[in-house]
Amino acid sequence: MTERNDRFLRACRREPVDVTPIWLMRQAGRYMAEYRALRARYSILEMIKTPELAAEVTLQPIHAFDLDAAIIFADILTLLEAMGLPLDFVSGEGPVLSRPVRRDDDVRALAVPEPDEKLAFTLEAIRRVRRELDGRLPLIGFSGAPFTLACYAIEGGSSREFLHTRRFMYEQSRAWHALMEKLADGITRYLCAQAEAGAQALQLFDSWVGLLGPADYREYVLPHTQNIFEGLRDLDAPLIHFGTGTAGLLPLLREAGGSVIGVDWRIDLDAAWRLVGEEVAVQGNLDPMLLACGAPEQICAQADRILAQAAGRPGHVFNLGHGILKITPPEHVAALIDHVHKKRLRGATTE
């Protein structure tokens, strides 16, 4: 029984910590042999929808590495499935939503689900992981953000150019806003239910929002994301607002909400922090490709730069700038975590 580690939650609240906490987006994933072994026996959806399996996968990286937080193993697309869009993961193709949203009728047909009914598997997995962790480490819950979920719903899967989404947004603005409202409503309920089930922090993933310029973000996205953060205001959990390619959008992401702003690797962490203001915490921002392909000394040198940029103020959660890549050697993960934890914060500040 190790002792309670709450430095992740403390950093989210901008309270002093002994060393910078670290966790990695997609830390339960294919780069781990333990994950691949389980994945050989079950489909992704089986793993997500079987609470025992989801809990086991969630804990795999916790057992393997000295991480400061767990994140529930789930997928942002199960919410779309619960709203009425059939979902499958096709080998080599990724997620496929076979009935994409293309007209206002499609938006009207979407249901705002009761999480206890339609997403009970993830809530149950959260309860299990909390019992297993027994207070030693905090557990993060999450959801996709309305823009990113709208992209998947409209494209019917992943995309390079997101042409259908952009057409829908510009040509059917009324239906777009109706879709975003339903998504925001569903997301708010889902995140509240996760907090109630035991998630101690909540991350909103707006992975594709960096496609948009600031004016479009303000018009088509911000009000909806803002409604979600408004709806979560009374929760005790820190709220992490994450996107990629957002160097030009950061002030607007901050305006939309969140007590921790996620920053990808394509901007210096200190420049990003200036853009969002020091009243919020920041999370980031090592390049996942460097963790995958760099030598340990290159990885540690970049980690040092990030820590130096964050030094001198509370509120930095170390993370990658986006999810860990499946080609990442687990030794690199161990070396990074060890390196970040070796930097006592007093030392980092005076470097």
Added chain:
Amino acid sequence: MTERNDRFLRACRREPVDVTPIWLMRQAGRYMAEYRALRARYSILEMIKTPELAAEVTLQPIHAFDLDAAIIFADILTLLEAMGLPLDFVSGEGPVLSRPVRRDDDVRALAVPEPDEKLAFTLEAIRRVRRELDGRLPLIGFSGAPFTLACYAIEGGSSREFLHTRRFMYEQSRAWHALMEKLADGITRYLCAQAEAGAQALQLFDSWVGLLGPADYREYVLPHTQNIFEGLRDLDAPLIHFGTGTAGLLPLLREAGGSVIGVDWRIDLDAAWRLVGEEVAVQGNLDPMLLACGAPEQICAQADRILAQAAGRPGHVFNLGHGILKITPPEHVAALIDHVHKKRLRGATTE
């Protein structure tokens, strides 16, 4: 015979102009029926390598629209071909370089070509277009930047994750820098030769550089790009430095060089201009997807926001944030140009 229009060159030099000049990246391209008609008869490489055809394609958008500059029809990859990498355009796949650079031997095997020998077709096309334009409009020459060309050379074509490139950069840093030096040398000679043939402004396209974080940009790219701008310093032509996804890199792009900095659509133009400083001109930054999918009133509203952000200081060249999409209706192009030209600058300033 229309009169001489030099507002593009004047804006590049931050001199006063009557209205904001506008041209569009990839303005000679598949969105135009005239282009598609020619393309039905010739391959892309035939069009590029036959000076009559390249000149004709260059002038197609000039005849169709009230643009303020022409840009020579060419491709950034012909330089790689001239350096010794066989190039083909495969239908549906895009460019393919069948002998990608993967080891230091491959770098050593690359030649720095004499543009007059290996790229004479583009130089001849430039001379032809200059004769045709007869001083009415300026002509822009261009090259890919070393990072973007290195990506193509190493991947052997386009890519989503650029994994080979990143591995090469981190794992074979010495070979990487040797490759970048050769590319920078070839690019400098190529751009000088274009200026000598008559190009009145030169644009360096670093389209993929937004993949990198600032520290990697500084270490692996900046010195090489800087060498190019150093090598072009004595030319009279304005030098445009363009990249996409660069909101977090703009101060470094500025440091690398260029008298005009290209800005993509994912940052407000005024924020970008603050980042690069007012001693340089800026070019941008309408979202190409908005021009393709938006209604004319949505396009014009966004153009107004951009013009308002640029108003009050000399040195704005209106453009898209990246190349025009092939699905763009030509009427949208005409409406945008007309709208930008209607805004007399005195009016725009006081709006």
